[in-house]
Amino acid sequence: MPERTIAIVVHACDRYELLYQGFAEFFTQRWPLDTRISGYYFLTEEKDYVNAPFKNIKTGRGEWSDRLKRGLEQIPESYILYLQEDMWLDKDVPAEAINGVIDFTLEKQPLLFKLNSSEVYKTLPTDRFISDFRLAKLDNQKSEYLMSHQASVWNKDFLMAQLEPCEHPWRNERKGTKRLRKLNPDIYHIDLLSENGKPPVNDNKPSARLSGYCTVSVNASLNEFAPKFIGQLKTTGDSEKMIYAGKLQYNFDHQLTHDGKPKPRKESLIKKLLKKFSS
Incomplete structure (x- = not known):
């Protein structure tokens, strides 16, 4: 074994x-x-x-x-x-x-x-x-x-x-x-x-x-490190990888979450404080 x-x-x-x-x-x-x-x-x-x-x-x-x-x-x-x-x-x-x-x-x-x-x-x-x-x-x-x-x-x-x-x-x-x-x-x-x-x-x-x-992720969305990887995928010449790169690029450009939803609006200061003290 x-x-x-x-x-x-x-x-x-x-x-x-x-x-x-x-x-x-x-x-x-x-x-x-x-x-x-x-x-x-x-x-x-x-x-x-x-x-x-x-x-x-x-x-x-x-x-x-x-x-x-x-x-x-x-x-x-x-x-x-x-x-x-x-x-x-x-x-x-x-x-x-x-x-x-x-x-x-x-x-x-x-x-x-x-x-x-x-x-x-x-x-x-x-x-x-x-x-x-x-x-x-x-x-x-x-x-x-x-x-x-x-x-x-x-x-x-x-x-x-x-x-x-x-x-x-x-x-x-x-x-x-x-x-x-x-x-x-x-x-x-x-x-x-x-x-x-x-x-x-x-x-x-x-x-x-x-x-x-x-x-490559922050708050459930792609961050500033993602584009260099997207660029590498685009230049592979592999159609599947290039399609995937397109999906990543779309989410990055539109600041969508990884499951395709708009990024949530920023929490108010009061909500942040309540979350902090409840955790």
């Missing part, structure tokens, strides 16, 4: 179905499939998702944390690399770095290992490198977003323990960060994936091959 190492888990929602094809297109182009990753899972609510190498897991409807927990319960691996459907790769990811992440994870069994570069992380360097990337630990008291939904390797059971019932994603990040700060676990970090073009956090070797992704 093949070794169980780390599974890639893409947590998606059905309203964002428009983004599935784009995620798959750029993942297939830029993620190495010749690594020791042992499983690929794409979590939807009720929609079908058929796209190799991913296996579709349906979580049913419900709040964000409840759906993710139901999905994780169906995955045999003890460690997962968490992604979302709006995280589109814009640079090739080096296979040797992914295998290095797997080796470190199986050796040290961290609870959380962040792979994205962001200014919210304040790190403490170690003497170890993973494929020319400096391995660091987060300063949990100075860093923000200890709990985030960016690219990270999680101990699956530990992640499930951070999912309180009925938490929407923003509450989970906010309150989850408070919970993690109180627990104060060792949280590791490397600059493998630049998030939205952000610079490295750590002192890496000059030969480090930085890769990255852009989050």
Whole structure:
């Protein structure tokens, strides 16, 4: 039986179905499939998702944390690399770095290992490198977003323990960060994936091959990072991809949500305050 190492888990929602094809297109182009990753899972609510190498897991409807927990319960691996459907790769990811992440994870069994570069992380360097990337630990008291939904390797059971019932994603990040700060676990970090073009956090070797992704969605609509991907799809010469690019372009130009609806009107200050204090 093949070794169980780390599974890639893409947590998606059905309203964002428009983004599935784009995620798959750029993942297939830029993620190495010749690594020791042992499983690929794409979590939807009720929609079908058929796209190799991913296996579709349906979580049913419900709040964000409840759906993710139901999905994780169906995955045999003890460690997962968490992604979302709006995280589109814009640079090739080096296979040797992914295998290095797997080796470190199986050796040290961290609870959380962040792979994205962001200014919210304040790190403490170690003497170890993973494929020319400096391995660091987060300063949990100075860093923000200890709990985030960016690219990270999680101990699956530990992640499930951070999912309180009925938490929407923003509450989970906010309150989850408070919970993690109180627990104060060792949280590791490397600059493998630049998030939205952000610079490295750590002192890496000059030969480090930085890769990255852009989050192409904000408030359920395409954002300023989407056009470069749309442009790439338009120039493929593939009719199916060009039709898809046209759909994305239409939604972007008309500022529609991913399910084709007009963007909701901005909330009043009073509504925002009421929502804040009720969460």
